[in-house]
Amino acid sequence: MSRPQWQGLLRAQWISSFRMARTPSRVPSARVAFSTSACRELMEMTGFTEEQLTVREAISHICSKFPNTFWQERDQQEKDPKEFHAALAKDGWLGIALPESLGGAGLGVSEATMMMQTITQSGAGMAGAQAIHANVYATQPLAKFGTKEQLETTIPNIINGTCRICFGVTEPNTGLETLKLKTLATKTTDGYSVTGQKIWITCAQVASKMILLARTTPLEEVMKSSEGLSMFCIDLNRDNPGLDMRKIKKMGGRAVDANEVFFDNYQIPANALIGEENQGFKIILHGMNAERCLLAGEALGLGYAALEKASQYAKDRVVFGRPIGQNQGVAHPLADAYMKLEAAKLATYHATRLYDTNDGSVPFQSIGVACNSAKYLAAEAAFTACERAVLAHGGMGYAMEYDVERYFRECLVPRIAPVSREMILNYVSEKVLELPRSY
Structure with a gap:
C-alpha cells in the first residue's frame, strides 16, 4: 500500500474512532473544543493539511482525558505522567514519525510537530511534551542507521510503550x-x-x-x-x-x-x-533540525494555552464595574502576544515543510536556518505570551490553581534547550549574513 493510500485509510480510521468515542457533553465540536482549558480555538487554523488537522483532532481527544488538575497534581508531586504516556502509546502515537515498516505511522515532522503543540496547548504543558519527546525525536537516528536486530527488538517496543x-x-x-x-x-x-x-x-x-x-x-x-x-x-x-x-x-x-x-x-x-x-556526530545531525521543530511546536502550544487562559480571565474579571479586558492596558499586550505567536507559527510550519521535503530540492543549510529560526521565534513568542498571561491575572497569576504560573515556569525550557538563543543568533549571523564566526 502506498503512503497516500495508507494515510487516507489511517485518517478514516482515526476520524471514525474519534467520532465513536466522543460524546456531545465532552467534546461538542471536533475542532472547536480542542483545549481542555479553553472554550474555543484561538490559533488560526487556515492552511494546515488534512493530516495535520486529523492529528490535532485525535490528539486533542486523548488530551481531554487529562485535565489541568491532572497536570497540576503531577507537577506538585513530581510524579511521572505514565498514564498519559500509556494513552498515547495505546493508539500508536509514539511512532508518528517512524517508518511504516517498523510499525510506525510514517508521517513527517510536520505532523509530529502538530502533535507536540497539541499536547502542550491542551494544558499538559512542557511536562506532557517532555514525557514523550525523546520517543519521537531520539528514535530518528536509530530508525535510519540502526541494524536490523536493533530495529526489530527496540522500535516496536518504543511504539507500544513497553520501552x-x-x-x-x-x-x-x-x-x-x-x-x-x-x-x-x-x-x-x-x-x-x-x-x-x-x-x-x-x-x-x-x-x-x-x-x-x-x-x-x-x-x-x-x-x-x-x-x-x-x-x-x-x-x-x-x-x-x-x-x-x-x-x-x-x-x-x-x-x-x-x-x-x-x-x-x-x-x-x-x-x-x-x-x-x-x-556518531554525523548520525546525530540527522535529528537536530527535527528536534528544533518539535521544540518550536511545544513552545507555541504553551504560548497559546497561556493566552487562552489570560483572554478568558480578562473577560471574566470585573474591576471598577467593567471587565479588565476592556482596558487597552490589558488588551493590547495580549493582542501583541497573539500576533507574535501567529508569526512564529508560520515560521514553524514553514520549517517543517522544508524538513519534510525529501526530494533533495531544499539545501540542507536552508532547512537548518528555517528550523533554528522557528525554534528561536516560537520560544520568544511563548515567553511573551506566558509572562503577559501571568500579569493579566494579577495576583492570581501567582496561584497554582490558575495554571499560568506553571506555564511561565515551563516556557523557559524552549529558550534554553536544545540550543541557546545566542547560538542560534550566531548560526544565522554566520550562515545567512556571512559575518565572521564569533566562537
Missing part, C-alpha cells in the same frame, strides 16, 4: 560544544566500557534504554573534530555496576525527571553501536 527511552548527549563541562564530549566508550573483548557523565537527561529514571553519544577515539587522535564520536542504543540496567542516576530539582516541568547520569566502566555489548564507529 521508554532517553537521550544522552549533554555533559556538564562541554555544554553546547558537542564535538568536545568527554564520556568515553572504550572497546573491550565483547563490547565497550563506558565512563563519563551526562546531565539534563530527561526521563532517565523511568527509561529502560538510552540513545548515547560517547567518544570512541580521543579528541587529540582524530583528524577532524567531527570524528571520534559514536552513537549507541544501550540498556539502562540499574542492577549492573557502573551506573548511577541523580535527579535534578528544577523550576518547571516537574512531572518529568531530569538527571545527572554517571557511568563508571559500565559494560555495554558491541551490538549496541548504531551505524559506524566514530561517525
Whole structure:
C-alpha cells in the first residue's frame, strides 16, 4: 500500500474512532473544543493539511482525558505522567514519525510537530511534551542507521510503550560544544566500557534504554573534530555496576525527571553501536533540525494555552464595574502576544515543510536556518505570551490553581534547550549574513 493510500485509510480510521468515542457533553465540536482549558480555538487554523488537522483532532481527544488538575497534581508531586504516556502509546502515537515498516505511522515532522503543540496547548504543558519527546525525536537516528536486530527488538517496543527511552548527549563541562564530549566508550573483548557523565537527561529514571553519544577515539587522535564520536542504543540496567542516576530539582516541568547520569566502566555489548564507529556526530545531525521543530511546536502550544487562559480571565474579571479586558492596558499586550505567536507559527510550519521535503530540492543549510529560526521565534513568542498571561491575572497569576504560573515556569525550557538563543543568533549571523564566526 502506498503512503497516500495508507494515510487516507489511517485518517478514516482515526476520524471514525474519534467520532465513536466522543460524546456531545465532552467534546461538542471536533475542532472547536480542542483545549481542555479553553472554550474555543484561538490559533488560526487556515492552511494546515488534512493530516495535520486529523492529528490535532485525535490528539486533542486523548488530551481531554487529562485535565489541568491532572497536570497540576503531577507537577506538585513530581510524579511521572505514565498514564498519559500509556494513552498515547495505546493508539500508536509514539511512532508518528517512524517508518511504516517498523510499525510506525510514517508521517513527517510536520505532523509530529502538530502533535507536540497539541499536547502542550491542551494544558499538559512542557511536562506532557517532555514525557514523550525523546520517543519521537531520539528514535530518528536509530530508525535510519540502526541494524536490523536493533530495529526489530527496540522500535516496536518504543511504539507500544513497553520501552521508554532517553537521550544522552549533554555533559556538564562541554555544554553546547558537542564535538568536545568527554564520556568515553572504550572497546573491550565483547563490547565497550563506558565512563563519563551526562546531565539534563530527561526521563532517565523511568527509561529502560538510552540513545548515547560517547567518544570512541580521543579528541587529540582524530583528524577532524567531527570524528571520534559514536552513537549507541544501550540498556539502562540499574542492577549492573557502573551506573548511577541523580535527579535534578528544577523550576518547571516537574512531572518529568531530569538527571545527572554517571557511568563508571559500565559494560555495554558491541551490538549496541548504531551505524559506524566514530561517525556518531554525523548520525546525530540527522535529528537536530527535527528536534528544533518539535521544540518550536511545544513552545507555541504553551504560548497559546497561556493566552487562552489570560483572554478568558480578562473577560471574566470585573474591576471598577467593567471587565479588565476592556482596558487597552490589558488588551493590547495580549493582542501583541497573539500576533507574535501567529508569526512564529508560520515560521514553524514553514520549517517543517522544508524538513519534510525529501526530494533533495531544499539545501540542507536552508532547512537548518528555517528550523533554528522557528525554534528561536516560537520560544520568544511563548515567553511573551506566558509572562503577559501571568500579569493579566494579577495576583492570581501567582496561584497554582490558575495554571499560568506553571506555564511561565515551563516556557523557559524552549529558550534554553536544545540550543541557546545566542547560538542560534550566531548560526544565522554566520550562515545567512556571512559575518565572521564569533566562537
